[in-house]
Amino acid sequence: MTGAFFFTDWIVSGHEEVMGAAAAAVGLTEGPGSGAHRVASREVELRLEDIYDEHFDFVWRSARRMGVPEAAVDDAVQEVFLVAHRRLADFEGRSSVKTWLFGILLRVVSDHRRRHRRKGGLAPLPEALAAPDGSGPAEQAETRARVRLLHGLLEQLDDEKRAVFVLAELEQLTAPEIGDALGIKLNTVYSRLRAARQKFEEALSRHRAREAKR
Numbered sequence: 714m715t716g717a718f719f720f721t722d723w724i725v726s727g728h729e730e731v732m733g734a735a736a737a738a739v740g741l742t743e744g745p746g747s748g749a750h751r752v753a754s755r756e757v758e759l760r761l762e763d764i765y766d767e768h769f770d771f772v773w774r775s776a777r778r779m780g781v782p783e784a785a786v787d788d789a790v791q792e793v794f795l796v797a798h799r800r801l802a803d804f805e806g807r808s809s810v811k812t813w814l815f816g817i818l819l820r821v822v823s824d825h826r827r828r829h830r831r832k833g834g835l836a837p838l839p840e841a842l843a844a845p846d847g848s849g850p851a852e853q854a855e856t857r858a859r860v861r862l863l864h865g866l867l868e869q870l871d872d873e874k875r876a877v878f879v880l881a882e883l884e885q886l887t888a889p890e891i892g893d894a895l896g897i898k899l900n901t902v903y904s905r906l907r908a909a910r911q912k913f914e915e916a917l918s919r920h921r922a923r924e925a926k927r
Contacts, residue, residue, distance in 0.1 A: 759810070761798050768814055771884070775815060778867060778879045779822045789825045793818050812886070812894035819876060819895070862920065869916035874909035881906050 769790070776789045796817045804813060867875055876895060880886045886894070888902045895902070 759801060759804065761794065761801060764797060764801075764810055764814070765794055768811060771811060772814055772818055775818055775879065775884075776822055776825075778864070778883065779818070779872070779875060780868065781822055781825045785825050789818075789821050792821045796821065808893035809890060812890050815876075815880065815894040816896065819872075823872070866913055866916045866920070870909055870912055874905055874912060877902060877905040878909040878913060882910075 772790050772793050773786060776786050776793075777783065781789045793814060797814060800817070804810075867879070870878060877891060880891045880894060881888075888899055888906075891897075891902045891906075892899050897905075
């Protein structure tokens, strides 16, 4: 099974797929090829301001998806861009800026998650991000519930599987781009993604079973 293999079966109460609807509603997904912002040569000058403007949203939502509590996200994002600033001269353009930033993010997130996990784990997404503009109260409540479910299910994955799953299924990066971001071989990307999808589907099945008993 490839791609979003379980999404067509992921229907709750007649609504659209939980992940697809929630992610699309809050801008959590990116289109195919979205990570392919390549630097053609070392003659192209990268400015931190441009990187920040283009990739801030990606870094912010990725930090949340990887388990940084909302109260600590701003600090984590700032740290990512500070590290990027220090390492900018070393960036050779062999990968996209997006995957390069994600590699930095993983190390920052690891520190922040370890620091904050014992303080209660994930907090809900703020309403401004969890609901689309112009939506009614019922739609906003439904969207927030879907986003909470998405984050809860991601918490069931270990960090390695979670990173691959987020990049593949939510950011729509290709396997080579994921390999660049995580510093792993293609075969490892595929094996982790298969395992992540299985674990994610199992967590979803448990959730649906609990809901059915209510």
